[in-house]
Amino acid sequence: MSRNLDINVRHLTRVEGHGDIVVNMRDGVLEKAELDIVEAPRYFEALLKGRSFHEAAIITSRICGICSLGHQITSLKATEQALGLEVSEQTVLLRKLLIHGATLQSNVLHAYFLAAPDFLGKGSVFPLVASHPEVVTRALRMKRLANDSGDLVSGRAVHPITPVPGGFTRIPTAAELASLRTRLVEQMVPDFLATIETMKSLAGAIPDFSRPTEYISLRAADEYALYDGDICSTDTGCVPDTEYRRMTNEFVVAHSTSKHCRVNRSSYMVGALARWNNNHDKLCPTALEAAAELGLKPGCTNPYLNTIAQVVEAGHCALEAVAIIDRLLGDGLKAEAPNQEPTRFGTGVGATEVPRGILYHEYTYDRQGRIARANCIIPTGQNLANIDDDMKKLVPEVIAEPQEAITLKLEMLVRAYDPCISCSVHLLDVTFKGQES
């Protein structure tokens, strides 16, 4: 079929940040299919130079209002490794509680408010309020509880205050944790089970598309890895997080102010679907049942199902949060001063699974405890090349469809990755001028 196609979606909506979808086809030959990232770079790495180890996490949490907790935890881990600061088991458990709450919050927000309108053929969440007010109210309730969990443990869900290098400046009381546990069990779990039913009713609208790629996530021996783990590729297996540079290989492309990444292929995918593909065996039984209900299978190669993987993961996060609270309460909460006496000044890497994929921070400190060099590699940046490759496969497959349908599939594809463009730099506008020739 000979066809000319020009799609230019300028500043795509329902994603965090500014990006444009640009697709050109001439005489049936695809010339361009890419996500242009048009935001200004933000130079956080340069901002960090000369800053004290006390400040690094405070500054980097400002990279994003959505992923502030993930940046903060990753930054603390990099600093602690660089300075030889050991943290207690209680600190690790509290941080894991934070990470699970933040992932739950972000996944719910994306599935309900950003992705679900597409499944219902709507432009935003507003028509849902009229047709399904109880669903929107449930989504807000889930998001609120996840936020409250962040407030309780970190002092503030956005740009947390209490997590510092070496520990916490304040920890919640046993009564506060017990109260959070009750809300998770009595409110979040039923809401999650209802979410599965809602998503099941919408899943038929998810495009049937497949493109095998390399899936990269953290993997841990004893748990579904979010806080820590080795870097695991579906192509080549696991390596320690200190090998992160060769597992990202950042490079510059002309159409994006955010760098692209590749490892064993022209692109790879990070995020909930990559975590599912690598670590589904570590999910709790409730999450696995949800996956079965929603038709999510191991070895999934449909990027649109990233949203479904997020939903499954949200259930795991809720139940794992309960288990973490049980451990904290069972061990007994201890008042601990943060360990802030460096035993060395060197280089440290922090790698954390944040909602959109692996986040890396690496810092090198001088002997005064100030940052000499910093490097941050953000999940959305790692996914950009994979999104472009998906679009290049998708467009020829759907070229016979009306232009509006093609545009919607492209928008849904980008949204499925839940991109956070402000983090990677910002995302999307699509414009469409298709003509049969």
Next chain:
Amino acid sequence: MKVIAAGNSFCGDDGVGAAVLDAIRERNILPGVDLVDVQTDALALVELLEPQEPAIVVDAARMGAAPGSVAVLRPDEESLGLRGDHLSLHGLGLPEALALARRLGRLPARLVVIGVEPGRLDLGGGLSEAVRAAVPQVVDIIAAEVGAHG
């Protein structure tokens, strides 16, 4: 009664709401009033609103007035028309959040929005002089609203 600040404190005068909350805390007035900063999380704002509880929302508002100008709005159906707002994440701005709250039946019967015309919205740098100077006026308006209520 809740006083809710919306906006990004790292974008110049968009931090006016947070500055107003700080001023209320410093003067230690309005005991018993919940002071909440939702920053750029418009959905958190929706969840915080309850029909029976009066609320005051403070945000930067482009009104075409001189920087630091203060407007007291009592949103009704008409003034809740949807419009774009790039100050908030995911494209959900204050008007959209209030519209969502209304459709969910969460909009307080007594809701006041205090808008302050921003002078600058660039990253960093804090409040402009004009907006900083308007903060005490906003605090006085809030104190009067709280007083009138109870």
